[in-house]
Amino acid sequence: MSYRPEFEAALRLLAQASEAMVARGLPRPVLVGGAAAEFYSTSGVTTGDFDLCTPRQAELEEELQGLGFVKPVGPGMATRGWIHPDLALGFEVVAAVPMGGTIDYARIRLVQPIGETALFRVISVEDLIADRMGQYASGTARDRIDQARLLLALHPDADFDYLDKRIREESAGDYGLDAIKD
Template identity: 70%
Template sequence: MSDSESGYRPEFVAALQLFARVSEAMHARGFQRPILVGGAAAELWSTGAVNTGDFDICTTRQPELEEEMQRLGFVRPSGAGAMLKGWIHPELRLGFEVVAEVPMDGNVDAAHIRLVRPIGGGGLFRVVSVEDLIADRMGQYASGAAPDRLGQARVLLGLHPDADMAYLERRIREESAGDYGVKDIL
């Protein structure tokens, strides 16, 4: 299947492959692979139905991750209007940023972190489960700051009807301070 047949944008596929190379380099050094969260995870799990401009990453080894990113050509943006916390790869124009050491304040069940290979190869990387991602979207929706996240949660659940509903219910309740559950996105 080609990238265009998969639903993913070519630059997103290239970014996933590059992230997988960084992940493999971290693994080769004896460190845990970083975990993809946020918008890029939403784009991955939605097969491109949700688009993002950045890759949010969790790792306990940020200096080592950044060393590996530099080895693969990532640079810190500079100049007016540039994001100063993250990295970009000049060929991709997608931002990469370490947002935390662990996903979702450590509330993610480690058994629900997935190890995946991007289309076209390039190694393996870790990503939060679709259930945790849906819960994250519902937590953002519950905050009142991101009303569009309810739609993203619905798209994600619609694409993954085989989701672990008991785990999803628990995680949505945790992320939304008990205000929402699975029934709110069906």
């Protein structure tokens, strides 16, 4: 399985923006949400946008503009994010820190896309699965349990103790690892 071409191109742009932030002495943004699910599922789950966390939104948006991203305007363009015209994928800062700061930051991965020297950060697969289960438990996104199961199946080396703890935290104790593990 491989990434869809536009997603792979977007990962490279994210890595370039990330490196530009580091060059300015600022922290790299962290990829979360649906794009993180697409990353960990090798495009088994697909998304139309990249959700990012950074405490330096204005500076990241400057870097995105420098890479050709534009702010959509006009009828039907009610987005808070940025779109790259060649990719039809949006980038949006959704928070200053991933998951309200409840994650173990040592678990954030630093990734180098194929054909790129630049790096980007992505939330851990365990925290992503916990996020999917939290959304499922809220009742607002019932399909997220399927994503959680797929991600776990693709990552059998996940830290089960940490994952169980995080699922319980994100679901207010309603679910644990047993809800998605065969």
